Amino acid sequence: QVQLVQSGAEVKKPGASVKVSCKASGYTFTSYGITWVRQAPGQGLEWLGWISANNGNTHYAQKFQGRATMTTDTSTTTAYMELRSLGSDDTAVYYCARKPTSGPLDYWGQGTLVTVSS
Amino acid sequence: DIQMTQSPSSLSASVGDRVTITCRASQGMSNYLAWFQQKPGKVPKLLIYAASTLQSGVPSRFSGSGSGTDFTLTISSLQPEDVATYYCQKYDGVPLTFGGGTTVEIK
Numbered sequence: 001q002v003q004l005v006q007s008g009a010e011v012k013k014p015g016a017s018v019k020v021s022c023k024a025s026g027y028t029f030t031s032y033g034i035t036w037v038r039q040a041p042g043q044g045l046e047w048l049g050w051i052s053a054n055n056g057n058t059h060y061a062q063k064f065q066g067r068a069t070m071t072t073d074t075s076t077t078t079a080y081m082e083l084r085s086l087g088s089d090d091t092a093v094y095y096c097a098r099k100p101t102s103g104p105l106d107y108w109g110q111g112t113l114v115t116v117s118s
Numbered sequence: 119d120i121q122m123t124q125s126p127s128s129l130s131a132s133v134g135d136r137v138t139i140t141c142r143a144s145q146g147m148s149n150y151l152a153w154f155q156q157k158p159g160k161v162p163k164l165l166i167y168a169a170s171t172l173q174s175g176v177p178s179r180f181s182g183s184g185s186g187t188d189f190t191l192t193i194s195s196l197q198p199e200d201v202a203t204y205y206c207q208k209y210d211g212v213p214l215t216f217g218g219g220t221t222v223e224i225k
Contacts, residue, residue, distance in 0.1 A: 037216075044216060044218050045162065102150070110161060111161060
C-alpha cells in the first residue's frame with residue numbers, strides 16, 4: 001500500500017534551517033511528484049512547492065522562492081524539504097503528498113510539526 | 119495566478135441537512151479541482167477530484183459539481199462524522215492553490 005512516512009517533530013531557533021524528510025513506499029517513486037504543504041496553527045493549507053521525483057524539476061510558491069529547497073533521493077525513495085532563515089511564522093505542520101501527473105494529491109504523509117521559538 | 123475563494127468560511131447545520139460549499143476561481147480554469155476533508159488533528163483526505171469524481175471509499179452523500187470559475191461540494195445528508203474543515207484546491211498547474219477552507223459544524 002502507498003505510504004509516505006515523514007520525519008519527526010523539530011524545534012528550531014529563529015534564523016535556523018530545518019530539513020524534513022518524506023519516505024515513500026508502495027509505488028514507483030519516479031512515476032509521481034511530491035508536493036509540500038504546510039498548515040500553521042489554526043490556519044488553512046498552504047502550498048509550498050512541488051518536485052518531480054523523475055527528473056528533479058521543481059516549482060516553488062513565490063513566497064518560498066530562495067528560502068525553500070526540495071530534493072529527492074531515488075535510491076532511498078525519499079523526498080526532502082529544507083526551509084532556511086526560519087521565523088516564528090514558519091511554525092506549522094508540514095506535509096508531503098504524492099502528486100500524480102495531471103492528478104490530485106492522493107496520498108499524504110502524517111505531517112511534521114516544526115516549531116520555531118527562541 | 120488563480121486565486122481560490124471558498125464560501126462560507128463556516129456553517130452550522132443539523133444532522134440530515136443538505137450542505138453546500140462553494141469554491142470560486144478568480145479566472146476560468148479546467149476541471150482539475152479537488153476537494154479535501156480535514157478532521158481536527160488529522161491529515162487532509164481527498165474526497166473528490168476532477169470537480170465531480172468521487173474518490174474510492176468516499177460515501178456517496180458527497181458530490182461535486184461545477185466548471186469554469188464556480189465549483190460546489192455538496193453533502194446530501196449531513197452526518198455527525200462529517201464535522202470537519204473542507205478545502206478546495208486547483209491542481210491544473212502551479213501554483214496548486216488551496217481555498218481558505220470551510221468549517222462544518224453540527225447545530
